Amino acid sequence: MTTRDHIIQTADQLIRAKGYNAFSFVDIANVVGIRKPSIHHYFPRKTDLGVAVIEYHIQQLQKIQKAFAVKCAVEKLDRFFLIYDDIKKHNKVCLVGSLTTDYNTLDVEVQDKLRYFSEVMLNWVTDFLEEGRCKKEFHFSEAPRTKALLIITNMIAIVQLSRVTEDKDFNLMKETIKKELLTN
């Protein structure tokens, strides 16, 4: 892995563990094993790093979309849940949840990139829900985009909320959502 990628992935972990305004270049330097000013060689401003972290997430999601394009809707749903399994396992929150709460403190470049990432995510879920209903894998009465919003908001917030309720509420949400999609 290149130093640049190591910085991006470390920033990503810190943003989702502590929040955008609670991580610093020193935190990253300590993990990557370089000095604070060296990070500016790759990312002149914190904003540049923030944008790069979101771009990394967009790339990862597009890889998943591509790899699962031929799979059935239930498999796509399971892959969607797997994203949050990983988040919950490491006691993080998702990038959209972390950055939307700090939204009013972000530079417009980060805001715009975040908007685009959210759009890609929402479109993907909307599409596989519609496909799943079309093929009788899923059953739901709402518009596919509305159902996608319901499910995505469940997942965004349960990784946050289960930090203070109970960890097992995470699996409870997942199982309830899946069961209801498969029933009827």
Added chain:
Amino acid sequence: MTTRDHIIQTADQLIRAKGYNAFSFVDIANVVGIRKPSIHHYFPRKTDLGVAVIEYHIQQLQKIQKAFAVKCAVEKLDRFFLIYDDIKKHNKVCLVGSLTTDYNTLDVEVQDKLRYFSEVMLNWVTDFLEEGRCKKEFHFSEAPRTKALLIITNMIAIVQLSRVTEDKDFNLMKETIKKELLTN
């Protein structure tokens, strides 16, 4: 309003607009019209202020619970939604959503108070959902606490997510949730 209350309410607005780690005592001083060190007279540490803000929310919620104790479940649901209407109207997020994303940076006193507030909120929603189903006002198949988690996570995250999708997604969530509770 006392200076102390003014500080608490200003801190509350700032936490939900920008996040816990993005507001400072100077921000509050500028709004309240006093100097930064004067705030320490009321709240020695930022942690003390954080705790007070959550306590304020607990009090507000308990007032609502009391005032609506005699009302029907649908009215309680509408009052629950009204909390989020106010949040969305002012482009804020809810306290639980804001503080759970910053959870790992909070002192344990704030964490514990936040856990208690979340419990009060979850219990209230669980109770009026159960009551509503009992009286045939609501229809749902999940356990009441599970349904409460589904609805609360929808609301926590839609005020966050609709900052980057579309504002009208907020009303869309609300109406969809209510319609499904009333149907069947």
Added chain:
DNA sequence: GTCTATATATAGATAGAC
């Protein structure tokens, strides 16, 4: 590409006068 040194701003917090 990484370093040391530094600039500049701001954070949370305290001391002590009024």
Added chain:
DNA sequence: GTCTATCTATATATAGAC
């Protein structure tokens, strides 16, 4: 109860040597 002055730590960022 509020102020000025100050402390200490840390933030983002830059300059310039190696």
